[in-house]
Amino acid sequence: xxxxxxxxxxxxxxxxxxxxxxxxxxxxxxxxxxxxxxxxxxxxxxxxxxxxxxxxxxxxxxxxxxxxxxxxxxxxxxxxxxxxxxxxxxxxxxxxxxxxxxxxxxxxxxxxxxxxxxxxxxxxxxxxxxxxxxxxxxxxxxxxxxxxxxxxxxxxxxxxxxxxxxxxxxxxxxxxxxxxxxxxxxxxxxxxxxxxxxxxxxxxxxxxxxxxxxxxxxxxxxxxxxxxxxxxxxxxxxxxxxx
Amino acid sequence: xxxxxxxxxxxxxxxxxxxxxxxxxxxxxxxxxxxxxxxxxxxxxxxxxxxxxxxxxxxxxxxxxxxxxxxxxxxxxxxxxxxxxxxxxxxxxxxxxxxxxxxxxxxxxxxxxxxxxxxxxxxxxxxxxxxxxxxxxxxxxxxxxxxxxxxxxxxxxxxxxxxxxxxxxxxxxxxxxxxxxxxxxxxxxxxxxxxxxxxxxxxxxxxxxxxxxxxxxxxxxxxxxxxxxxxxxxxxxxxxxxx
Numbered sequence: 454x455x456x457x458x459x460x461x462x463x464x465x466x467x468x469x470x471x472x473x474x475x476x477x478x479x480x481x482x483x484x485x486x487x488x489x490x491x492x493x494x495x496x497x498x499x500x501x502x503x504x505x506x507x508x509x510x511x512x513x514x515x516x517x518x519x520x521x522x523x524x525x526x527x528x529x530x531x532x533x534x535x536x537x538x539x540x541x542x543x544x545x546x547x548x549x550x551x552x553x554x555x556x557x558x559x560x561x562x563x564x565x566x567x568x569x570x571x572x573x574x575x576x577x578x579x580x581x582x583x584x585x586x587x588x589x590x591x592x593x594x595x596x597x598x599x600x601x602x603x604x605x606x607x608x609x610x611x612x613x614x615x616x617x618x619x620x621x622x623x624x625x626x627x628x629x630x631x632x633x634x635x636x637x638x639x640x641x642x643x644x645x646x647x648x649x650x651x652x653x654x655x656x657x658x659x660x661x662x663x664x665x666x667x668x669x670x671x672x673x674x675x676x677x678x679x680x681x682x683x684x685x686x687x688x689x690x691x692x693x694x695x696x
Numbered sequence: 697x698x699x700x701x702x703x704x705x706x707x708x709x710x711x712x713x714x715x716x717x718x719x720x721x722x723x724x725x726x727x728x729x730x731x732x733x734x735x736x737x738x739x740x741x742x743x744x745x746x747x748x749x750x751x752x753x754x755x756x757x758x759x760x761x762x763x764x765x766x767x768x769x770x771x772x773x774x775x776x777x778x779x780x781x782x783x784x785x786x787x788x789x790x791x792x793x794x795x796x797x798x799x800x801x802x803x804x805x806x807x808x809x810x811x812x813x814x815x816x817x818x819x820x821x822x823x824x825x826x827x828x829x830x831x832x833x834x835x836x837x838x839x840x841x842x843x844x845x846x847x848x849x850x851x852x853x854x855x856x857x858x859x860x861x862x863x864x865x866x867x868x869x870x871x872x873x874x875x876x877x878x879x880x881x882x883x884x885x886x887x888x889x890x891x892x893x894x895x896x897x898x899x900x901x902x903x904x905x906x907x908x909x910x911x912x913x914x915x916x917x918x919x920x921x922x923x924x925x926x927x928x929x930x931x932x933x934x935x936x937x938x939x
Contacts, residue, residue, distance in 0.1 A: 492788070492802070493786065493788050493804075495738040495749050495784055496749065497740035497748060497749035498747050499742050499745065502742065503710060503782075504741050504742050504782050505740060506749055506782040506783070507784070507808070508804065508806050510802060537746050537747060538747060539740075539748050543736065543751040545735070545736050547894075548833065548915070550834060550912070551841075552841060553841050553843075553844060554844050555844055555851075561751065563751050565748070583797060586797065586800075590791065591793060598796050598797055598882060599795055599796040599880055599882060600796070601796060601797050601798055602798075605796070608798075627897065635901045637842055637903075638903045638905070638906050639841060640840070640902065640908055641902065642896045642897055642898045643896070644893055644894070644896050644897075644915050645893070646892065646894065648891050649889065649890055649891075649892045650887055650889055651790075651887070651890060653885045653886070653887050653888075654886040654887075655883070656871040656873075656885060659883065662881070663882065665885065669793070669883075672887050678889050
């Protein structure tokens with residue numbers, strides 16, 4: 454384990470896991486691994502005291518999270534000033550049916566990342582972000598595409614948030630009943646759930662002879678989305694798995 | 697379509713879909729159908745100006761949303777006073793690879809529901825909620841379980857939020873390139889993603905002869921989670937599909 458991956462995010466009143474705190478993790482390796490294994494997050498922000506929870510695609514680069522949207526969106530207009538935000542990623546792994554209602558649960562892995570979100574104004578940083586927005590999921594793809602126009606670049610706002618605090622919360626034990634309840638003649642089970650890739654559907658208007666490029670290989674039918682997204686991350690940032 | 701399902705949630709500055717507003721829907725039928733087809737949501741709330749985004753299991757009953765947690769959790773202590781909240785449910789349906797970076801996207805269905813969240817204090821309402829927290833997903837299951845203890849009931853806080861505003865946002869068109877880009881020799885595709893149930897894993901400590909009850913039939917291997925959750929909802933609330 455490298456010095457970087459053995460480090461932890463600072464823990465304070467904002468990110469300390471309180472409920473079932475034994476499920477809490479703050480080490481950078483756990484937090485980053487979860488962040489790099491998903492495409493969809495939910496971002497919370499506040500306008501005039503009203504909280505909003507918005508789903509969006511996102512990615513991590515170092516200790517920064519990035520997400521995007523049109524310059525016109527409610528969230529982006531607000532966050533461009535540097536607003537407190539919370540970006541959460543959740544992988545649901547199972548539904549858990551126990552022997553009493555209280556122990557019904559779910560297995561899951563979640564990360565909450567806290568920081569101040571700002572619109573990326575620096576043109577160099579924005580140009581890089583617009584490449585990685587695609588290439589982080591499909592390494593090398595931008596070079597295969599029609600180049601972005603000035604208007605498209607202008608219309609795409611990129612938001613960046615340095616992770617100031619983070620916590621991971623993981624439940625993976627399946628059925629966990631009170632010891633005395635195991636003696637009861639009650640059925641209990643764990644129902645696994647997985648986000649799985651279907652067969653890719655090529656655009657019906659492809660020109661003759663245009664074939665699926667090799668760099669999309671991580672995305673194959675039946676694979677877990679998180680495995681493909683994680684593999685793409687490692688290729689895009691040329692890191693070894695686990696880094 | 698009944699009078700109820702033809703109704704719409706009011707639209708104002710808080711819930712109006714701004715970015716790509718043609719994707720916005722406000723009708724009760726669309727909003728409720730999406731809410732009834734998922735188990736996991738993300739709830740946003742504010743403490744001292746800091747937004748939090750917390751994943752949790754939830755369910756709908758009429759125009760109310762319910763979710764739960766320990767009385768000790770950060771969110772629940774705050775929301776018990778009736779705090780503004782936003783509960784969001786997102787189904788990711790695909791990743792979309794277009795012929796330029798700008799048109800890369802995802803198909804998804806999302807609902808944002810706004811209201812004021814309060815802890816359920818009324819004992820009758822709480823007792824019903826503790827049953828439906830389980831039975832909404834596994835109809836009839838509470839009657840098969842060891843009864844909840846006073847201590848368990850006390851330790852389980854239930855949060856309720858009347859839906860004051862809501863919006864659904866749906867993208868389902870797959871690849872959508874600029875008309876002139878279809879003439880380019882660039883590969884484009886839609887990669888479907890589905891949340892799928894695995895084979896149920898019976899608890900290893902089941903007593904001999906204890907078999908899987910028939911009421912868990914909606915949860916079978918290979919099925920989409922949302923179809924199982926939707927079927928369970930219809931059975932639990934004795935409604936016809938589509939209602």
